[in-house]
Amino acid sequence: MRRNLQRLKPDVILVMKRHITLIPLIVLLAFSACQQPDNLTEAEKEEIRNDVRRMLTDYFKDINENGLMAEFKYLDNSSDFLWVPPGYSTWLSFDSVSAVLEKNESLYSSVENTWDIIRIDPLTHQYATYTGTLHGTWIDTTGKATNVSLIETGIVVKRKDGWKLLRGQTAALPEQAH
Known part of the structure; x- marks a missing residue:
């Protein structure tokens, strides 16, 4: 029995390592969903939502x-800065994301993304969270x-110089979610 536990231990550690980096993001998002933004009027919240929505729309338009x-x-x-791109199980720093973008730039002749649904929650005058499908x-x-x-x-x-993406995660949705 002890031998079986020792054999499982590296697998458990591997799973924990893969998911431990997501815990702070999940906690922050859960906390932000339960908290009302401090000191923001309804007009300020709406202005932040509009500014962030404009930035996210411009982001895709520029790409x-x-x-x-x-x-x-x-x-x-x-x-x-940190980001977990689609297909990755751990976060990447700004420099790593830069390297991935530079490598993939030559692979695509066209990249067109559009938001299907987007929700923006202002936290403070300087921070907001967003969740969306695209x-x-x-x-x-090759034209494929x-x-x-x-x-x-x-x-x-x-x-x-405006709103910037600070931390987050992008993941592929299953086929039936299209």
Whole structure:
């Protein structure tokens, strides 16, 4: 019996390592869903929602028109940045996301994403969370189109030059969710 427990231990540790990085994001999102934003009037909340929605819409518009490298304008280039892209089981830093974008830029002739549903929850004057589903059509350099449905949740931060993506996760939705 002890031998069986020892054999399972690395598997349990591996699962914990894969999911431990998501725990702070999940806790923050759960907390934000239960908390009302401090010191924000209804008008301020609506203004933040509109500003963040505009940023997220412009984010996709820029990618659609200019390719993956257009993402850099919307990412918070700070040590606080982290993202879990589709297919990844752990977060990536800004530098790692940059490397992935640079590598994948030459693989696609067109990337078109559109939001299906998006919910924005202001937390403070500087932070908001968002959750949404999106549809994408990605065309590679051979002309092959791939349609994807994704779910994305994240935290945005207001900087001097506008709202930026600070932390989050994007995951593929199962086929039946399309």
